[in-house]
Amino acid sequence: MSLKGKVALVTGAAQGLGKGFTRILLTHGAKVSLLDVNEAAGAELKRSLDGDFGADSTVFLPCDVTSDAQLKDAFRRTLETFGRIDIVCNNAGILDENAWERTVSINLCAVVRGTYLALQHMKKESGGQGGVIVNVASVAGLGPLLSTPVYTATKHGVVGFSRAIAEVSKVCDYGVRVNVLCPSFTNTAILSNIEDDRTTGQFARLKDISKKMLQDAGVLDVSEVAEGFLQLVTDEGKNGSVLMVTKAGTAYVTFPQVVKDLVASPSVVL
Ligand SMILES: NC(=O)C1=CN([C@@H]2O[C@H](COP(=O)(O)OP(=O)(O)OC[C@H]3O[C@@H](n4cnc5c(N)ncnc54)[C@H](O)[C@@H]3O)[C@@H](O)[C@H]2O)C=CC1
Numbered sequence: 001m002s003l004k005g006k007v008a009l010v011t012g013a014a015q016g017l018g019k020g021f022t023r024i025l026l027t028h029g030a031k032v033s034l035l036d037v038n039e040a041a042g043a044e045l046k047r048s049l050d051g052d053f054g055a056d057s058t059v060f061l062p063c064d065v066t067s068d069a070q071l072k073d074a075f076r077r078t079l080e081t082f083g084r085i086d087i088v089c090n091n092a093g094i095l096d097e098n099a100w101e102r103t104v105s106i107n108l109c110a111v112v113r114g115t116y117l118a119l120q121h122m123k124k125e126s127g128g129q130g131g132v133i134v135n136v137a138s139v140a141g142l143g144p145l146l147s148t149p150v151y152t153a154t155k156h157g158v159v160g161f162s163r164a165i166a167e168v169s170k171v172c173d174y175g176v177r178v179n180v181l182c183p184s185f186t187n188t189a190i191l192s193n194i195e196d197d198r199t200t201g202q203f204a205r206l207k208d209i210s211k212k213m214l215q216d217a218g219v220l221d222v223s224e225v226a227e228g229f230l231q232l233v234t235d236e237g238k239n240g241s242v243l244m245v246t247k248a249g250t251a252y253v254t255f256p257q258v259v260k261d262l263v264a265s266p267s268v269v270l
């Protein structure tokens, strides 16, 4: 899929991985709606991107993804600005085992909210033109990161939810692909949380184990993860795919088939 003329909406776009996803989308000709709760960082990024790609290529929309009203308004303003939405990346996330309810609200509930809003605007049965959704989980969505059990739970939830919605989209012919990106440790601000007692809370005593895992796994550059993101966006054969990005490279994750593929069964009438 060519990105020229396509419009993307990226949450948590002001820094880190969201900024990397934004830049690779712009480099390949897309226009991007940047959503972030950090207004200062978002405005600063917008100024920088205006210089590199022109003011018409992006719009920055201050948005707390935990607010249904703010996220709905951001989708509305994206459509107002660019006239379409083809790509949605639910990327915003935090790691805070103390404020664990907020972690669930941002990392999982807001990904569900953003996915449903994206489908509302993109699925063919509501007059949409189809598109692709990339939800950002983590390698911690594939296996436990013991110092962050709630963060781990949210990322496992993103994987499971996204794979199920991808099946819904296939069976209901929405015309929307839904994929999951599972990066390993990457050089962004969230990484510092691994050793911060304020965010590891009752699990601070385990941080040395996590730090050892980080040292063993190595740390990715944002650009390495952004390449994996681009793969999920542009490969039109990928729906329900889970791409893991580690220092060893990228790999699509295979899962046990728990129940025989019901969709293939003639007894399933839709
Ligand atoms: N850095 C890493 O090692 C890994 C990160 N991830 C995931 O990647 C995603 C991006 O994280 P990073 O770029 O690494 O961290 P980051 O902390 O650099 O960036 C996160 C961005 O999300 C924004 N954000 C936070 N709460 C928000 C809210 N309520 N509404 C709107 N925006 C909000 C922040 O302002 C920030 O710009 C997260 O979902 C994270 O869990 C996954 C695997 C590894």
Ligand SMILES: CC/C=C\CC(=O)/C=C/C=C\C=C\C=C\[C@@H](O)[C@@H](O)C/C=C\CCC(=O)O
Residues within 6 Å of the ligand: 095, 137, 138, 139, 140, 142, 143, 144, 145, 146, 148, 183, 184, 185, 186, 190, 191, 193, 194, 210, 213
């Ligand atoms: C403190 C968190 C820092 C950054 C955010 C983040 O999401 C980082 C995650 C990085 C790694 C998580 C690792 C979890 C590893 C183990 O639990 C394994 O069980 C992983 C399971 C499967 C990996 C698949 C494989 O290695 O083949």
